[in-house]
Amino acid sequence: MKEAKKEQIIKTALKLFAKKGFFNTTIADIAREMGMSVGNMYNYFPSKETLAKELLIYTSRKFGEEIRKINEMQLSAKDKIKKIVELYFRKAEEEPELVDYFMRVYLSNREIFESGCEGMLCVSAFVTEIMIFFEEAVRKKELKNQDFFTAFGLFMGYIGGLAFLSKEKILPKPLKDYIDDVSENIYNALKA
């Protein structure tokens, strides 16, 4: 019960952060939107910083769960890359606040996350699944064996960058129109 409520608060907070910005949104704003008292709100999240961290863990876990499903499919690395790109672009279109939060709040305000989200701590669910994807693809000799972050940066930096451009309304076409070309580029860059 408490978990379900927490999830609702997280979703509401994500929307407000995306609309008004992280620093302009207060716990009181989130409580009002939820129809809860501020006091009750603090029972769930003792501070906005705590909420910010939980949000990151939540987002990372959601993405991680989806990528895990792709990892468990009987598909080639090439097809899995396309599935991951599809997933990311779909999320960016359907739940833009998720990507927005990650880029504008997490990546831009590291001081909030210094204590409690050090290194990969709060995004480990997501990063672990990407590691498993890469490890298995290299083991099967489908992708080239190289440093993890060289490959990770190429993959995530590329699709994250496009999602950002889309959000900024710079991309002339909707994100989904880029899935095929982007997936192919990633595969060509990483293949064995």
Add this chain to the structure above:
Amino acid sequence: MLSKLKIYWLDLVTCYGCSHSFLNHPEFSSFLDEFEILYHPILPFSDFEAENIDVLIIEGAVNNLKRKGIDINELLQNLIEKSKKIVAFGTCSCFGGIFGKGVECNKINIPGCPPHPEWLMYVLNMMKKGKDIKVDEYLRPVEIFSYTTHMGCIRNEYFEWKIDAEDFGSKEGCLFYYQGCQGPFTHSSCNKTLWNEVNSKPRAGTPCFGCTEPTFPKENLFKTETFMGIPANIPLGVSKRAYLTISGIAKSLKNERLSSKLFRNCDENK
């Protein structure tokens, strides 16, 4: 007093490292009070014919070689039939190892390249007392080989926090990430029963080569095999997902004490 257990030591294709390991056991002289050696290839025996063998110890791999006109395989079969118990000592006679094929018969395997002398001492003493020796799927005594080399390693704290020894020979840091250490997935008690009573490979800064496993020897023993930076072999008993999660967390939390050299102050104080 019980009669001495009669031992016949047969050498197949071997470097004799296993013999040297055992002959250097610190209690070797008192060993001779309890056991009688009927034949050993590098001790002065003129005759290799023997009867009433209690334990046949085989060192070295099976290979179709003749020695002084004698077919060694025939000699081996003959000795196996004449012996009450058989021990394969060293990875060559257990699994083939460096030199060929393992010996196929009803035996107890004590692998290692070489194996620790105390491991054979344990098996022989158990046999002398008529005790049952429980073995694993590779016929290795569980009391010795249920452990991993990793257990008891003094570098374990570095392993916990994912801090690597980046240079060969470094006294600090774990050898699992770069240096090729196979300790977390190799069965042995090298870090429980120490070598020469003082040390082990990983303690001294050499990675575990996995020499007690049927997969020995692999290539590139001083380099950890990785796929996209992720170790190809992970510790036993844990899923890859669980291992990557916990190691990612440990690395992120960063142990400050172990992240810089423990011995650094020694230089600064000079």
